[in-house]
Amino acid sequence: MNRPIISVQNLVKRYGDFTAVDGISFEVAHGEIFGLLGPNGAGKTTTLEIIETLREKTSGTVIVDGIDLDKHPNKIKEIIGVQLQAAGYYPMLSLVQIIDLFAGLYNRSVDPYALLDTVNLREKSKNKYKELSGGQKQRFSIATTLINEPKIIFLDEPTTGLDPQARRNLWDLIRNVRDRGTTVLLTTHYMDEAEELCERVAIVDSGKIVSLDTPAGLIDKLIASGFERKKEVKAASLEDVFIATTGKEYRDS
Numbered sequence: 001m002n003r004p005i006i007s008v009q010n011l012v013k014r015y016g017d018f019t020a021v022d023g024i025s026f027e028v029a030h031g032e033i034f035g036l037l038g039p040n041g042a043g044k045t046t047t048l049e050i051i052e053t054l055r056e057k058t059s060g061t062v063i064v065d066g067i068d069l070d071k072h073p074n075k076i077k078e079i080i081g082v083q084l085q086a087a088g089y090y091p092m093l094s095l096v097q098i099i100d101l102f103a104g105l106y107n108r109s110v111d112p113y114a115l116l117d118t119v120n121l122r123e124k125s126k127n128k129y130k131e132l133s134g135g136q137k138q139r140f141s142i143a144t145t146l147i148n149e150p151k152i153i154f155l156d157e158p159t160t161g162l163d164p165q166a167r168r169n170l171w172d173l174i175r176n177v178r179d180r181g182t183t184v185l186l187t188t189h190y191m192d193e194a195e196e197l198c199e200r201v202a203i204v205d206s207g208k209i210v211s212l213d214t215p216a217g218l219i220d221k222l223i224a225s226g227f228e229r230k231k232e233v234k235a236a237s238l239e240d241v242f243i244a245t246t247g248k249e250y251r252d253s
Ligand SMILES: Nc1ncnc2c1ncn2[C@@H]1O[C@H](COP(=O)(O)OP(=O)(O)OP(=O)(O)O)[C@@H](O)[C@H]1O
Pocket: 015, 020, 038, 039, 040, 041, 042, 043, 044, 045, 046, 047
């Protein structure tokens, strides 16, 4: 593994008596797309938001690019890109105006049109956020994480609710962001997404990491343990049928 850019050791988060994150440890390498997978309530968002400095941890150590979360949380904020909640996208402003506003808050000079180009939304530059489709909203949300040219971006369930074409479009976008040198830490419920997109994944269940490896490594381990699929797997899936019959191109830009 490359030098870690995120190092989490024995992370614990309690909400009252309830332990949502129960001693999680993992490292994310520079330039990696790393996925936290797990069922609803497993503790993925809590873990992500603690690293993002948005929630207080109960105990444990978090180091981001050599910066200790306990000592310099504001320095971590400067080098990360966080998806804003939809409520942050002021309803009266156009996409360009929102980017200008956030660039001002970050004290950065950003070409909003160039940024919109990276997420294929230049045509919508004068539109308001609420006028975008679901896939466009997600792409815009990723654009906003890039305003401060972060070293790491955090994406919480980036493709939930998107159609197959828009999901693939977003996967390409996330890979492009990584190819430009940005590390990506994401959460997902979709195993196909993790398999396609993530270099390594940690499977989280009840606040603990139960497996951590490359997707291929996890599958090989399961097969080596004697696992066999009950049913013969067909050479194509219903999703393949959907893509083959409706096309790969994105309709929503
Ligand atoms: N502010 C809070 N106060 C109390 N309990 C909370 C709080 N936030 C989260 N929890 C609980 O902590 C657990 C983990 O929540 P979290 O949102 O981290 O899970 P998740 O893995 O992201 O789930 P999902 O896939 O549904 O988004 C859940 O049982 C949740 O109810």
